[in-house]
Amino acid sequence: MSITAKTIQAERGKSFFDINDMDTFMNGSEYIQRRQKSLKIIKSEKIFDQKDVYFMSRTEKIEKGLMQEKRVVELLREGKIEPKDVSVIFDILDWSAAFELTRAAFIPTLEQQCNDDQRVAFLEPALRYEIIGCYAQTELGHGSNVRGLETTATYIADTDELEINSPSLTSTKWWIGTLGVVATHACIMAQLYVEGRHIGLFPVVIPIRSSDDHKPLPGITVGDIGPKMGFNAVDNGFINFNKVRVPRFNLLQKFITLSKGGEVSRPKNINPRATYGTMVYIRANIIRNMGRQLTKGITIAIRYTAIRRQFGEPGQLEKPVLDYDIVQYRLIPLLAKTYALIGMSHEFTAEYEKTAALVKQGDFSKLKEMHAVSCGLKRWTSNVAIYGVDTCRHVCGGHGYSMFSGLNEFFANIYPNIIWEGDNFVLAKQTAMYLVKSAHALMNRESVEPNSTTNMIRKFLNFDNMIPTHDLFTWSTKSGEEISMDNNILLDVLGFKVISLVYSLHELVYKKGLGWDELSIQSQPLATAHSEYIVCLYYNRKIETLPLNSPLRPILDILFKISALSFVTRDTGELYSLEKGASMNRNQVAGLEEAYIKYIKLARDQAVPLVDALGVPDEKLNSSLGKYDGNVYEDMMERVFQDPLNRVESGDKTRKRLYDNYISPIIHYKSSKI
């Protein structure tokens, strides 16, 4: 047994808790079952082996992804898997393939916007994979601002058709997933014109490639948009329409009716906030996903730093790098945040589902806070996960830079989560506006929907000084160490940091009269503080579902404290500058910083069992460094011989060509000129 394998085994022996119990608590038994089922399929079919992905060109990746999609559709048709399993399979394969955006955007749009006849014509064949569609909104020159979109759909009364046109270069639809080489249909968002009148932006379904030979239909220019930082098994594409005609029927008509002859009407019982709900739904999925993605990064980094050795006492084995303070300081808080993210996402999902159920009944009362929370958490979770994965790569040292680390293609694939569905810097304003407006209403004693956010604001507004300062600012007379020991006080500090930033912004808006466009900079720290508070609040709730004597509790509690303290001490200027009676002094801050490091050290020995309990299989890690059995270097050596440049025959041939054409002429040229 190699030293590295022995080392990781010894780490596992240090566990104070049962790994399976923890897996069940964190992931839930339903997910674990689905994971096991998918894993079994992946292990049994060569087509799902992802080891060769790191050697592939873009075209090879698209082909491999398509091959897998085809097999997945077969498994569905054979009844061996359910539609719900598909995302779990691709989650373990750890990439998105060619049909990703059919499932994630085309089908959901049809579900929301088709009338009954259109469901039969479009949605049902799409669900049966008889048509493969994409959802085309973004244009080359236009992103988030949908009003800026240029593509037009003009009603032609004579033939009862719509004419789709791209009036300029910048109106070319761009970035459309599943469009580049795959899609048979596109659902495009276009500016609808009827009898010269601009009606608004609406979706139109357009057949784009011939069902005989897949060639573009007349008037259509379509192709792939080229290589990207990541996501290269998906064929993001572009499309341009030169006066393409489709039947009027192809305008999706749930939220609008266009009748023969050009009469436009809209159903009455449509609440404009319904679309608001869609954005919340998409962001909720990102939030849940980000925690799950971070599990991969942290598993690789913890396992590898536990076995990678550098320096140490002379004459002894070098010291595992995870034993160094500076490595612990970078990794353990990230492990704690991974637990916080996954823990909180259960509570968040419950809140989300409550809200969605109410919306279905026409009750939108919870939607505003859900929107604000989900904007904030989309921003916060994607930042933490993506730059967390970057930290994971960095602590792996040189080998982190190899594709075999599993962290590079992965980083590139999850990166766009900070950009899409609302750029992270833009989203902050949404959260800040809700907070400041709620505070303003409360200050004016207006009635405000009670929820986690407004309850906290109300508490600290402390009307009529009901609560003495000393009880309100629970931390004020405590030392840093005392604060760190009490989860409720930590939550109070995190909550009041939010309130303090809300007060500042409130003053700028309501006293100095600044507009929200002028407050985008100040909105950033507020959105961050709010998300940190919500994450701790929800994660704490999740922990409290365990019995008090649960053996899982002690370590989960330590992880809570590490997360909370990392947020509390993140910007100590925020602590020093709190209002009188609430602000902290140097000793308190120093005490908090010491406590933070103390808890990090306490968690060190549980790090390997804690990542084991997250249940990320080797198949998803696709990493030499993160291998469960610790045989890191053996795995690297094995992978290296699969490299195209090293392969027997094909590699020999390549190397011979390189030598004959370039190296040999250089070294065999005799001269002393230089």
Add this chain to the structure above:
Amino acid sequence: MSITAKTIQAERGKSFFDINDMDTFMNGSEYIQRRQKSLKIIKSEKIFDQKDVYFMSRTEKIEKGLMQEKRVVELLREGKIEPKDVSVIFDILDWSAAFELTRAAFIPTLEQQCNDDQRVAFLEPALRYEIIGCYAQTELGHGSNVRGLETTATYIADTDELEINSPSLTSTKWWIGTLGVVATHACIMAQLYVEGRHIGLFPVVIPIRSSDDHKPLPGITVGDIGPKMGFNAVDNGFINFNKVRVPRFNLLQKFITLSKGGEVSRPKNINPRATYGTMVYIRANIIRNMGRQLTKGITIAIRYTAIRRQFGEPGQLEKPVLDYDIVQYRLIPLLAKTYALIGMSHEFTAEYEKTAALVKQGDFSKLKEMHAVSCGLKRWTSNVAIYGVDTCRHVCGGHGYSMFSGLNEFFANIYPNIIWEGDNFVLAKQTAMYLVKSAHALMNRESVEPNSTTNMIRKFLNFDNMIPTHDLFTWSTKSGEEISMDNNILLDVLGFKVISLVYSLHELVYKKGLGWDELSIQSQPLATAHSEYIVCLYYNRKIETLPLNSPLRPILDILFKISALSFVTRDTGELYSLEKGASMNRNQVAGLEEAYIKYIKLARDQAVPLVDALGVPDEKLNSSLGKYDGNVYEDMMERVFQDPLNRVESGDKTRKRLYDNYISPIIHYKSSKI
């Protein structure tokens, strides 16, 4: 003319200074001449066109790089370029190719470690490219800790040879640039044993591939280590020795003599600090390079955000995103830091050259500070540049994620600068140790070499309270706005932030008795604060070389203030917690933050001219978004048709295969099962 081209032209019209004068001031006329000469060559030969790089597989990249290397060697042999031009050419081509590590590591090692006979045998043919070598130190299981290296070189007296051996899997040399498919020779670092005695780590030159057919010589297993995050035109390789014999002569013998029969001696006049000098030299190159690299990122981001439009007033053109506060807040300070980095690097280089000249004369007095400063600046400049490029990508929105942005392969290629030549987190300790030890010596009134760092420490130690507090803490009675207006006060604040952190660490070391291994966390903010101080100090010196009435001064001064204020306000906890008489209050901090935003806004209109003046040619940018002429979307559309998936014939064939094999069988399967 497109709107985007018009927009960028209008931006250029706002310039308050002469772009060529600024280029000359920042880059120096020698560099500009070399850049122009190289650019002319690059433009005139198709082989140097890098547009196809984004579509290439790893093997294709290596081949293209080799092709270019061959041409460069020809140009050298034809006398059309000098050796000094080579790095400028590859800097504009914006990648490292196959011979990179021959030039950057193999040849410098030979230059330092060969005796006279060895110069003739190894160095001269290497300079003539008749042998291509690599420098092999790192092993699969061993990185920075050279004592941990396992490869052995054992002297065999019988045959007067050295036997090179790799005793384990982990002893395999790994990550060695130019080794994977190219090198004919390796200079390896091995543990030297003579008559059973361990002598130490020494370099040995080993022929590794046959000069007839380039096949590995007997006993040698060699290959490429596979794909990496970036740097994929370089063939990083691995090599393993099974008792390979070379003549004793191949042990490089400048710092050791091994005579026939096994007598070992070392020359007497060798100062152990000489190797110290090599590390400083390599880090100094990284420091100079990081500023130059950031110019590419910032040029792309400023130009694209100036023409990219999003939202705005109804009925008007959308607003350029660079007009939004939150975009300015992320980009303008980065532009300011780019200027600070390049500006300071002239002063830094002057300091470095002074130190190197003294070292040559046997005077090591300046080496300690140079070592501390260069560790700190290597860490700081690489962090700023790499995560700065990431910010540049993020502000470009969705298109930043396309390879055509020019920012993705680039980010991946410069990324390892945070890891190699001392991991950034490890380097912090080197700087912190020097600072704390110098302060300790000064506190004990010991004599200490005067330099920028110790002068500042001495000033604030303020022996015998020579300076009244009020004059020492120049900022203490000033408002935030007043502080921001005086560059010397800003430098004082930055300097005292360093001192304050030095005091804290000094107490932990000399009063609480903590070891440096326990202070790695606390060393990070100190190293950061010190680099920020040095950068501002050196950049300010560079500005002060201009006449007072120079038209370049006003904008350079604004950029100085933006950099300094970004450092001052980076962690306001550091300002609140300064000692009594020095600490700042809420109003001062708020005033500094307001001033910071004010100066950012002042620089906004000069942003495009300022990046123009950095002189980065389109050939280096290799970016649709950063195009000088502003024709961004036209360029994207042009590039897209070069994509292998879209090409006429070859692309058609690929798409047909994908359709026939995967898409058609899926969509034409008729069933209603799912």
